[in-house]
Amino acid sequence: xxxxxxxxxxxxxxxxxxxxxxxxxxxxxxxxxxxxxxxxxxxxxxxxxxxxxxxxxxxxxxxxxxxxxxxxxxxxxxxxxxxxxxxxxxxxxxxxxxxxxxxxxxxxxxxxxxxxxxxxxxxxxxxxxxxxxxxxxxxxxxxxxxxxxxxxxxxxxxxxxxxxxxxxxxxxxxxxxxxxxxxxxxxxxxxxxxxxxxxxxxxxxxxxxxxxxxxxxxxxxxxxxxxxxxxxxxxxxxxxxxxxxxxxxxxxxxxxxxxxxxxxxxxxxxxxxxxxxxxxxxxxxxxxxxxxxxxxxxxxxxxxxxxxxxxxxxxxxxxxxxxxxxxxxxxxxxxxxxxxxxxxxxxxxxxxxxxxxxxxxxxxxxxxxxxxxxxxxxxxxxxxxxxxxxxxxxxxxxxxxxxxxxxxxxxxxxxxxxxxxxxxxxxxxxxxxxxxxxxxxxxxxx
Numbered sequence: 122x123x124x125x126x127x128x129x130x131x132x133x134x135x136x137x138x139x140x141x142x143x144x145x146x147x148x149x150x151x152x153x154x155x156x157x158x159x160x161x162x163x164x165x166x167x168x169x170x171x172x173x174x175x176x177x178x179x180x181x182x183x184x185x186x187x188x189x190x191x192x193x194x195x196x197x198x199x200x201x202x203x204x205x206x207x208x209x210x211x212x213x214x215x216x217x218x219x220x221x222x223x224x225x226x227x228x229x230x231x232x233x234x235x236x237x238x239x240x241x242x243x244x245x246x247x248x249x250x251x252x253x254x255x256x257x258x259x260x261x262x263x264x265x266x267x268x269x270x271x272x273x274x275x276x277x278x279x280x281x282x283x284x285x286x287x288x289x290x291x292x293x294x295x296x297x298x299x300x301x302x303x304x305x306x307x308x309x310x311x312x313x314x315x316x317x318x319x320x321x322x323x324x325x326x327x328x329x330x331x332x333x334x335x336x337x338x339x340x341x342x343x344x345x346x347x348x349x350x351x352x353x354x355x356x357x358x359x360x361x362x363x364x365x366x367x368x369x370x371x372x373x374x375x376x377x378x379x380x381x382x383x384x385x386x387x388x389x390x391x392x393x394x395x396x397x398x399x400x401x402x403x404x405x406x407x408x409x410x411x412x413x414x415x416x417x418x419x420x421x422x423x424x425x426x427x428x429x430x431x432x433x434x435x436x437x438x439x440x441x442x443x444x445x446x447x448x449x450x451x452x453x454x455x456x457x458x459x460x461x462x463x464x465x466x467x468x469x470x471x472x473x474x475x476x477x478x479x480x481x482x483x484x485x486x487x488x489x490x491x492x493x494x495x496x497x498x499x500x501x502x503x504x505x506x507x508x509x510x511x512x513x514x515x516x517x518x519x520x521x522x523x524x525x526x527x528x529x530x531x532x533x534x535x536x537x538x539x540x541x542x543x544x545x546x547x548x549x550x551x552x553x554x555x556x557x558x559x560x561x562x563x564x565x566x567x
Contacts, residue, residue, distance in 0.1 A: 131161035139246030142308075146251050154313040157201060157239050162194045165238040169231065176230035177212045177327050185231065197232060201317070208233045208321050211340050213328035225294070227326060227340025237345040240317060244348050247308050252351065253359045258380035259347035265443045268379045269461065269508060270563040272442065276459045279373040281386035282422040283393040286440040288415035289404065292381035293346065294338040296353055297408035298322050301339075304356045321345060337408065350380060357407045358383070366403075370396055384442055386421075393418045423457040425449050441466070444506070461563065463506050463514035471502060472521050479529040488530070488538070492552060495526065500555045507560040515557040523554070 134156060141148055166182070175181050185193070200206040211227030229237060245261070252260065257268035275281055301322070305315055326333045326340070339346045362376045362385075372388030374396070387393045397418060401411055420428060425437035426449050439448040444467040450460030463471075475498065482491055499522060507515050527545050530538045539545040 131156050131158060132164070135242060135246055138243070139249070142247045143250045149308055149310045150247060151310045153243055153309065153311040154201070154317065156243055157198070157236065157317075159191075159194055159198050162198065162235055162239055163191065165242070166190055166194065166231075166235045168238060169234055174214070174228055175212075176228045176233065177209055178230050180231050182231055193232060194235070197236070204313075204316075206236075206317075206320070208236070208324040210325040210327040210332060211343065213326045213333075213340075214342075224341070226342035228342055229324075229340075229344075233321075233324075234344055236317075237321065237343055240314075240321075241345045241348050243314070244345075244352070248348070248352055248355070251308070252355055253363060255359055255362070255376045256351060256355065256378050258378070258382070259351060265379060265505070266508065266561045266563070268377055269443060269445065271377050272384070272447065273459055273461070273563045275375045275377065275386050276422060279375060279386065280388045281373060281375070282420065282424060283387045283390050284419050284421040284440055285385040285387065285393055285397055285400075286415075286417050286419060286442075287383055287385065287400070288412040289381050290410050290412040292409065293341045293350065295408050295410075296338050296350070298337060300357070300407050301349060301353050304352050307356065318345075318349075347380065353407075354378065354381065357404070357409070361403055366396060366399060369399060379443055382443065384440065390418070390420075421447075421449060421459075426451075426457070445508075445511070450510075458564070461508060461510050463511060463518075467506075468514065468518065471518060472525075475522055476525050476529070479525050483529045483533045491530070495522075496555055503555065503558055504560050507558060509559065509562050509564040512557060512559055515559075519554070519557045523549070 138150065142150075166185075169182050171182055173181065197206060209230050211229050211233075214226050214228060215223035216226060217223060249261065257263045257265065257271070298319070302315060302319065305318060309315060321343070322339060323335055325335050339349050359376065359378065367374060370387065370392045372392055373386070374388065374392070375386045377384055377386075385393075385396065387396065397416075404410060419438040419440055421437060421440070429435060429437050437449045439446050441447070441464045444464055445461045446464045448460045448462070450458055452458050478498070479491075479495075482494070486494075499519065502518055503515055506518070523545075527539060527542070539548065
């Protein structure tokens with residue numbers, strides 16, 4: 122009796138693509154667009170997160186019935202095969218930043234999100250094998266904690282005396298479309314798949330019913346934007362740094378990058394000056410510039426404290442990276458170690474966010490539901506900020522959260538929920554909040 126023919130799913134084919142990409146890092150993929158079939162797009166739709174803001178069509182994931190989404194995806198696949206599919210413009214919204222400026226975000230429609238997710242899932246296994254170890258952001262099995270650990274190890278294990286604290290001005294808004302397509306062409310030769318990416322780049326922006334064409338950039342908020350950013354910076358920065366810049370610079374040197382946020386450690390000051398100039402020229406070629414007021418070279422390392430003391434310059438300067446302030450410190454027995462604490466900006470943002478949330482839910486949710494979500498929020502804060510040496514900061518956040526909880530829950534109605542701190546403490550003794558606890562080790566020992 123013959124065995125039944127096994128159906129090969131797109132997920133299985135992507136596993137094979139990943140295998141080929143790992144085995145041959147020079148391989149160029151010529152046939153990819155056919156993976157965006159009905160079965161796989163429906164799977165990607167199911168993987169979309171719920172509760173997200175809608176695009177210009179005002180449709181959310183939850184608004185689609187099973188029958189409707191199947192019909193829409195079927196038609197979308199037909200449109201792609203006939204070269205009729207056109208992504209809709211993204212909806213422009215803004216979020217507030219700490220400096221009172223606003224960061225623009227682009228919200229695609231649900232269908233465009235689905236296709237972006239499918240395209241991202243194809244791009245990721247093709248480029249992951251060639252991405253360098255200096256890159257940590259938006260990559261599988263790599264995260265901010267690993268980047269922070271790499272910073273600590275760089276300072277402790279190499280002869281690092283200077284740090285270039287770099288900031289690319291409006292990176293996502295200034296990605297050059299031509300150069301991005303050139304980067305994609307290094308591994309992808311499927312013209313239809315590249316055409317799909319091009320359409321997303323050129324889909325435009327709708328803001329207050331006014332359409333704006335997109336001549337450059339990829340909107341923050343799009344599912345595909347992070348992987349496109351990593352591909353761009355792999356060729357523009359990472360590979361250039363590894364292959365060309367290192368040949369020009371003497372002494373120890375290391376790049377650590379998380380998305381468009383990066384630092385470079387160096388041994389010599391004159392080499393730091395030289396590299397910064399080389400970096401400016403390199404980025405300018407690809408339509409990128411460093412922010413003059415945010416990019417700087419600082420003395421940092423095991424000799425920085427002593428050098429500053431001899432020059433009567435006070436404490437060495439600090440730098441912020443991934444929400445943490447990095448500073449020169451010592452162990453209890455006087456040995457140098459890099460210290461890490463929650464940056465003041467992030468702390469203010471976290472406390473303000475907690476206050477706004479407690480105020481918004483105090484009359485909308487039941488007390489037990491508020492308490493359950495509050496525990497989750499506190500634990501989430503510890504999970505990210507609870508790294509070696511940062512106990513005081515997470516303890517401070519815990520203390521401020523208790524104060525805010527007492528304040529806002531007592532304003533639920535004319536009758537106070539807690540008559541006194543003693544009453545509040547009794548309640549928290551029976552319903553304890555998660556206590557501050559370190560969750561990630563970046564030092565060699567605690």
